[in-house]
Amino acid sequence: xxxxxxxxxxxxxxxxxxxxxxxxxxxxxxxxxxxxxxxxxxxxxxxxxxxxxxxxxxxxxxxxxxxxxxxxxxxxxxxxxxxxxxxxxxxxxxxxxxxxxxxxxxxxxxxxxxxxxxxxxxxxxxxxxxxxxxxxxxxxxxxxxxxxxxxxxxxxxxxxxxxxxxxxxxxxxxxxxxxxxxxxxxxxxxxxxxxxxxxxxxxxxxxxxxxxxxxxxxxxxxxxxxxxxxxxxxxxxxxxxxxxxxxxxxxxxxxxxxxxxxxxxxxxxxxxxxxxxxxxxxxxxxxxxxxxxxxxxxxxx
Amino acid sequence: xxxxxxxxxxxxxxxxxxxxxxxxxxxxxxxxxxxxxxxxxxxxxxxxxxxxxxxxxxxxxxxxxxxxxxxxxxxxxxxxxxxxxxxxxxxxxxxxxxxxxxxxxxxxxxxxxxxxxxxxxxxxxxxxxxxxxxxxxxxxxxxxxxxxxxxxxxxxxxxxxxxxxxxxxxxxxxxxxxxxxxxxxxxxxxxxxxxxxxxxxxxxxxxxxxxxxxxxxxxxxxxxxxxxxxxxxxxxxxxxxxxxxxxxxxxxxxxxxxxxxxxxxxxxxxxxxxxxxxxxxxxxxxxxxxxxxxxxxxxxxxxx
Numbered sequence: 031x032x033x034x035x036x037x038x039x040x041x042x043x044x045x046x047x048x049x050x051x052x053x054x055x056x057x058x059x060x061x062x063x064x065x066x067x068x069x070x071x072x073x074x075x076x077x078x079x080x081x082x083x084x085x086x087x088x089x090x091x092x093x094x095x096x097x098x099x100x101x102x103x104x105x106x107x108x109x110x111x112x113x114x115x116x117x118x119x120x121x122x123x124x125x126x127x128x129x130x131x132x133x134x135x136x137x138x139x140x141x142x143x144x145x146x147x148x149x150x151x152x153x154x155x156x157x158x159x160x161x162x163x164x165x166x167x168x169x170x171x172x173x174x175x176x177x178x179x180x181x182x183x184x185x186x187x188x189x190x191x192x193x194x195x196x197x198x199x200x201x202x203x204x205x206x207x208x209x210x211x212x213x214x215x216x217x218x219x220x221x222x223x224x225x226x227x228x229x230x231x232x233x234x235x236x237x238x239x240x241x242x243x244x245x246x247x248x249x250x251x252x253x254x255x256x257x258x259x260x261x262x263x264x265x266x267x268x269x270x271x272x273x274x275x276x277x278x279x280x281x282x283x284x285x286x287x288x289x290x291x292x293x294x295x296x297x298x299x300x301x302x303x304x305x306x307x308x309x310x311x312x313x314x315x316x317x318x319x320x321x322x323x324x325x326x327x328x329x330x331x
Numbered sequence: 332x333x334x335x336x337x338x339x340x341x342x343x344x345x346x347x348x349x350x351x352x353x354x355x356x357x358x359x360x361x362x363x364x365x366x367x368x369x370x371x372x373x374x375x376x377x378x379x380x381x382x383x384x385x386x387x388x389x390x391x392x393x394x395x396x397x398x399x400x401x402x403x404x405x406x407x408x409x410x411x412x413x414x415x416x417x418x419x420x421x422x423x424x425x426x427x428x429x430x431x432x433x434x435x436x437x438x439x440x441x442x443x444x445x446x447x448x449x450x451x452x453x454x455x456x457x458x459x460x461x462x463x464x465x466x467x468x469x470x471x472x473x474x475x476x477x478x479x480x481x482x483x484x485x486x487x488x489x490x491x492x493x494x495x496x497x498x499x500x501x502x503x504x505x506x507x508x509x510x511x512x513x514x515x516x517x518x519x520x521x522x523x524x525x526x527x528x529x530x531x532x533x534x535x536x537x538x539x540x541x542x543x544x545x546x547x548x549x550x551x552x553x554x555x556x557x558x559x560x561x562x563x564x565x566x567x568x569x570x571x572x573x574x575x576x577x578x579x580x581x582x583x584x585x586x587x588x589x590x591x592x593x594x595x596x597x598x599x600x601x602x603x604x605x606x607x608x609x610x611x612x613x614x615x616x617x618x619x620x621x622x623x624x625x626x627x628x629x630x631x632x633x634x635x
Contacts, residue, residue: 149420151417156383157411159406159434
């Protein structure tokens with residue numbers, strides 16, 4: 031059909047519509063799995079402010095650097111004075127950068143899910159080739175994967191430092207390589223736990239500041255209550271450490287490396303069997319995921 | 332097989348509001364106007380077609396696929412322009428439309444190519460690389476249309492596409508919608524409460540009222556000539572009515588306009604002669620057309 035005269039003459043005006051014809055699309059349509067993968071990668075990039083303005087990069091990159099800094103310093107010390115001092119080991123590294131990790135979740139979980147609610151992009155997502163729960167799963171996976179950068183990267187720096195500073199590099203490599211699996215598993219446990227909690231809270235408000243505040247408050251309150259309860263009474267309340275989800279993840283992390291489930295800085299206070307912490311961690315995951323599922327089933331689009 | 336087929340579709344919101352009430356309809360390809368007052372159920376119907384809302388009862392299929400079970404497949408072939416804002420302010424139009432193309436299942440390269448094409452089609456050029464947050468309402472509306480078109484849908488659902496636009500932007504958007512429907516051959520459903528817009532763009536009309544189908548027919552049948560002759564004289568309309576009735580015609584006064592029934596062409600001559608006889612100043616004489624508005628005023632009369 032010929033272009034309408036009004037459209038053709040409109041080219042002279044500013045903001046006018048040009049007519050250069052239209053081509054249909056007969057190529058492949060990749061469907062739901064490709065759409066989920068697209069959402070995962072775009073969300074992972076958004077977690078680091080990639081493809082966004084410079085301002086959007088300050089917080090995630092700043093926190094990533096903070097998470098890496100202790101490992102860099104440790105490797106530097108080892109390089110200067112040798113292996114005599116080991117300021118950090120794999121089993122306690124994540125608990126040392128815990129503040130950076132929780133702040134990353136508090137800042138970036140609302141970034142991943144709040145904006146879509148605030149700008150009502152959610153109704154566009156839900157009208158594409160995905161299901162509501164696919165959206166939630168892609169966001170959770172993206173936040174977990176972003177946290178994996180912060181948790182795995184510094185431990186790889188430690189790993190490289192340990193191997194390269196050894197007198198016998200090959201022997202050191204043989205010693206350290208099996209620990210890579212432990213590093214991967216413990217980083218995944220830590221990252222997934224923080225991501226589930228962050229998303230379960232952030233999904234409930236389009237307001238970024240509220241979500242960030244609520245996530246920080248959750249981590250602070252659970253940590254403080256847990257610490258207070260485990261310090262009062264004699265003998266101390268044995269189940270008190272289970273009230274702090276980050277502490278629980280930390281205990282599981284310790285157990286993965288040392289075989290002893292003990293939250294960092296609680297040594298000697300309580301002595302709980304490992305399965306307590308594993309069960310508590312499972313409970314955090316189940317409850318958190320259930321909250322996310324309920325929220326995204328019902329959320330108005 | 333109709334493109335959309337709804338059977339006894341009912342949607343009740345919690346709280347007791349019935350948005351759709353046993354709606355049954357078939358939609359054939361074309362540019363279809365979906366009209367109804369605010370709250371008539373237009374947006375609810377569109378959201379059910381997209382699978383954004385589940386119907387309380389009844390069934391609906393799009394392209395012969397059940398919305399309830401094959402939603403993700405259907406949505407690969409459907410484009411949606413929501414009534415409300417739905418754009419992230421921190422992304423550029425190019426990045427956002429490319430992303431939405433991939434969400435609809437296009438491979439990355441194809442999505443980039445088609446993004447360039449549809450942004451050109453909707454008339455976004457240099458500004459496409461700037462963040463959407465700085466766009467005017469008209470530009471945002473074009474981005475919304477572009478993201479609905481990027482995957483070359485078979486069905487385009489536009490919910491109040493001229494919402495918030497100034498008259499010039501409204502004209503441009505309507506032209507764009509019309510060209511998209513006619514040149515691309517994409518079946519387009521335009522929901523609007525503005526009958527004038529529907530009349531300009533669409534060739535078929537679905538009128539819903541109170542969640543029920545009021546009428547489904549080609550636009551032409553709504554605006555065809557009626558059997559009524561409208562006569563306007565400068566003064567003496569009442570006198571004219573009396574004299575026309577004396578001459579055996581069925582005539583009545585509607586405001587200052589004399590309406591004469593037209594069973595055949597004869598009344599034209601009678602009116603002309605009578606006006607001459609009474610020495611009145613004839614301003615206008617024309618056969619009346621139906622107007623879309625009559626549809627709803629008729630419905631209101633029926634209800635009353």
